[in-house]
């Protein structure tokens with residue numbers, strides 16, 4: 001049977017790869033594409049892939065009549081799909097995940113922020129099997145745990161160390177966007193590339209893993225080659241992992257085809273090409289934002305939502321060269337110091353924390369400029 005796919009965030013790094021996968025598989029049909037404002041690329045995608053629905057959230061000018069915008073575009077892009085790939089970046093992705101939950105539509109989740117800020121609202125949907133992870137580490141854990149008869153002892157997420165790994169610590173504070181965006185192993189969107197350099201991304205992934213794989217201890221190891229995409233530790237002490245050259249098409253295809261459809265060869269690399277595989281502890285001095293965000297994750301409530309909003313503002317300001325790389329951690333820390341956290345019972349509480357933290361972060365950025 002044909003599976004209809006909605007690709008939200010179709011113009012991004014994950015979205016464009018997802019469109020290629022959908023296009024290459026006869027059993028997948030493109031239901032909809034959605035982006036924020038990149039109308040030029042969206043129209044090219046519409047022309048090439050012919051989805052039933054084309055939608056844009058914040059068009060800069062006029063758009064053609066058959067491109068929908070305005071209120072309820074998320075619902076219009078999602079309704080009618082059998083599976084939704086949520087590849088929107090940032091807290092803007094939460095609403096789409098909640099619509100999938102409410103409609104009972106399978107969610108292939110790349111937008112980690114949905115779980116970081118709104119895990120509480122999605123936990124029942126996770127336990128009912130509604131969410132298939134797309135983040136490569138979590139896809140790996142998901143695959144490794146599949147068919148394991150017993151609970152696993154632990155999860156170890158691998159971290160490349162991002163572009164910051166090769167920059168001397170005393171120069172890191174003033175490193176510019178060009179240097180930070182030059183990721184050694186992964187080709188990704190700008191925010192996640194900066195988040196990889198600060199390790200905010202890895203802290204988010206720990207929070208994400210805690211929601212997806214409840215009650216299993218999670219830790220992190222630095223693995224510069226990004227060949228091992230994470231490990232699980234089995235009950236007898238053995239390790240199970242997925243290995244291969246970094247390529248996000250692998251977890252995207254796996255999620256869209258799950259549970260029992262054919263997988264196409266995406267990578268044919270051989271172990272001999274990998275060279276040596278190295279592992280080391282995370283350097284807390286090099287990556288101060290990791291512990292700041294981890295603390296927010298452990299404290300729960302709206303702390304992670306505030307940390308995410310602060311990071312979104314700080315990363316944008318860094319990319320616009322308004323603040324320095326080293327200021328990103330300081331902005332998050334200062335926003336969290338001012339944050340009044342609330343228990344999460346609904347999406348409004350999360351989004352109110354997001355707005356309040358954003359305003360605070362913008363004030364701090366102005367002061368630092």
Ligand SMILES: NC(=O)c1ccc[n+]([C@@H]2O[C@H](COP(=O)([O-])OP(=O)(O)OC[C@H]3O[C@@H](n4cnc5c(N)ncnc54)[C@H](OP(=O)(O)O)[C@@H]3O)[C@@H](O)[C@H]2O)c1
Nearest residue numbers: 009011012013014035036037038088089092110111188189
């Ligand atoms: N890239 C990776 O390899 C990777 C790996 C693991 C997880 N992820 C996660 O996947 C998500 C997407 O990452 P990415 O690297 O693909 O980001 P990206 O390249 O920056 O693309 C983001 C996409 O989201 C759209 N978007 C932003 N705000 C929106 C809004 N309010 N409404 C609708 N669409 C909106 C953008 O549209 P415009 O183009 O119009 O701005 C774009 O299509 C993130 O949560 C990231 O953490 C990414």
